[in-house]
Amino acid sequence: MTERIAFDPHKMKDIAAAMHGLQAVVRKSTLELSLIELVRTRVSQINGCGFCIDMHTQEARAAGETEQRLYLLSAWREANCYTERERAALAWAEAVTKLEHQDVAHPVYAQARSQFGEAELLALTLAIVEINGWNRFAIPLRYVAGDYRPGSLAKAHTN
Numbered sequence: 777m778t779e780r781i782a783f784d785p786h787k788m789k790d791i792a793a794a795m796h797g798l799q800a801v802v803r804k805s806t807l808e809l810s811l812i813e814l815v816r817t818r819v820s821q822i823n824g825c826g827f828c829i830d831m832h833t834q835e836a837r838a839a840g841e842t843e844q845r846l847y848l849l850s851a852w853r854e855a856n857c858y859t860e861r862e863r864a865a866l867a868w869a870e871a872v873t874k875l876e877h878q879d880v881a882h883p884v885y886a887q888a889r890s891q892f893g894e895a896e897l898l899a900l901t902l903a904i905v906e907i908n909g910w911n912r913f914a915i916p917l918r919y920v921a922g923d924y925r926p927g928s929l930a931k932a933h934t935n
Contacts, residue, residue: 780917795913798906805899809839811862814849815869815900816907821850822873825911826921832907838926864891865900872904 802812813836820828833846848855852866868888871880888897913919 777918777920779920783913783917783919795906795909798902798909802899802903802906806896807899807903810836810841811865812903813839813841814845814862815865815903817846818849818852818866819869819873819904819907820911822870823908823911823915825914827914827919827924828907828911830921831924834924834926861891864888868900869904872901873908
């Protein structure tokens with residue numbers, strides 16, 4: 777597969793700045809980095825974004841996430857290695873990403889609210905919006921999976 781338009785933060789400054797603005801708000805929240813990376817990975821799995829799956833599994837590992845939890849992520853409901861908070865975040869991420877029947881079912885909302893205060897749920901929703909946005913760049917522009925190294929894009933965005 778060949779990239780259609782390579783992501784170059786130097787040539788795409790406004791776009792990169794807009795997307796990183798979302799990311800900056802999420803980073804300022806009280807959400808744990810491990811939770812954010814699980815959500816980013818799960819949403820990317822749902823959307824079939826190989827580039828983002830590669831990136832966020834590597835970032836999760838670099839932040840201390842275990843192989844077992846990453847391997848089981850697509851079947852998280854069947855695994856006992858996720859906390860109730862993580863389960864609520866993953867259910868919310870799936871529902872917000874899919875928006876089946878243009879709705880998020882009340883039980884999913886109630887589960888999320890039992891684990892996240894209002895500000896955290898808004899930040900979690902923004903994290904989901906952010907990764908869905910990145911997926912929608914990476915998939916149609918055919919970003920190639922397999923070459924990402926932890927921190928490599930973060931360094932490129934600050935140059």
